[in-house]
Amino acid sequence: MWSWVLHRITGIAIFFFLLVHVLDTALIRVSPEAYNAVIGTYKNPIMGIGEVALVGAVAYHAYNGLRIILVDVWSWATRHQRQLWWGVIGLWLVTMLAFTPRHLMSVFAEIGGGH
Amino acid sequence: MSTAAIADPRAPRTAPRRKGPNLEKWGWIYMRASGVLLVILIFGHLFVNLMLGEGIHGLDFAFVAGKFASPFWQWWDVLMLWLALIHGANGMRTIVNDYVTHDGTRRILVWALWLSAGFLILLGTLVVFTFDPCQGVIESGVMWETCQAQ
DSSP states (O other), rough: HHHHHHHHHHHHHHHHHHHHHHHHGGGGGGGGHHHHHHHGGGSSSHHHHHHHHHHHHHHHHOOOOHHHHHHHHHHHHTTHHHHHHHHHHHHHHHHHHHHHHHHHHHHHTTTTTTO | OOOOTTTTTOOOOOOOOOOSSOOHHHHHHHHHHHHHHHHHHHHHIIIIIIIIITGGGGGHHHHHHHHHSSHHHHHHHHHHHHHHHHHHHHHHHHHHHHHHOOOOHHHHHHHHHHHHHHHHHHHHHHHHHHTTTTTTOTSSSTHHHHHHHH
16 A cells, blocks of 8 residues: 555656746746856755655656566466565665755855856 | 446446447557557656766757657657657546536546646647748847857
8 A cells, every 4th residue: 555655746846847847947938147046046055955855756656567567467476566665665775765864965065166 | 426327246247339339448459559659658768868978958949949840759759749748648638537426527627637638739830840940030139140150
């Protein structure tokens, strides 16, 4: 059940981010200054932590989505869906360990230093 | 909460609908097919934009202008836009159908989902294919020199 709850929550979060993200990227068509001003807010440390949460949501939704496909089409996966979910969690941890330090170092390196 | 929608357990079985395409089945297939493609497209998007080079600090107008100068990234982004918004709107439709019991409210919300997805697909596609780096430059702006040289 928790796999399903998390799939819904991450899906909703990603959907709302997507709505905003298409709009902020559309500013590229307005002017360089408008785009840089808005994209600059994504480099703020609070947003940086938000981006880790976003990537975490995307990675969970992606891996669990692939698990759902396997469970649907492959009877072995249907029987082992619970173990596969732990595989999803493991893969998610590996992804986050690869992404989080690199991203936060980049985000926090700029504090006080300017650009 | 309405209980009238749930049939009596001993009610005679109603024949399945036969006419027309089974849209729910196609929706089910779409979620899986687009999902697999989106994993590739979004992981590629995140890796190139956040992990390579300077990471998030490399993201600015020049970075995106450089990507949109290549048809490869134009099509990558447009494909991602269409697949993701339809996948997201259809997923949200499933959630609305599950939790919104008032039929009028449910219809309005589902309609609003497709309207916003449609609007953003149109906007995003136009932005990607009509992008011109010298559009909207101002004399005091960062792109003025470059654009005067053309």
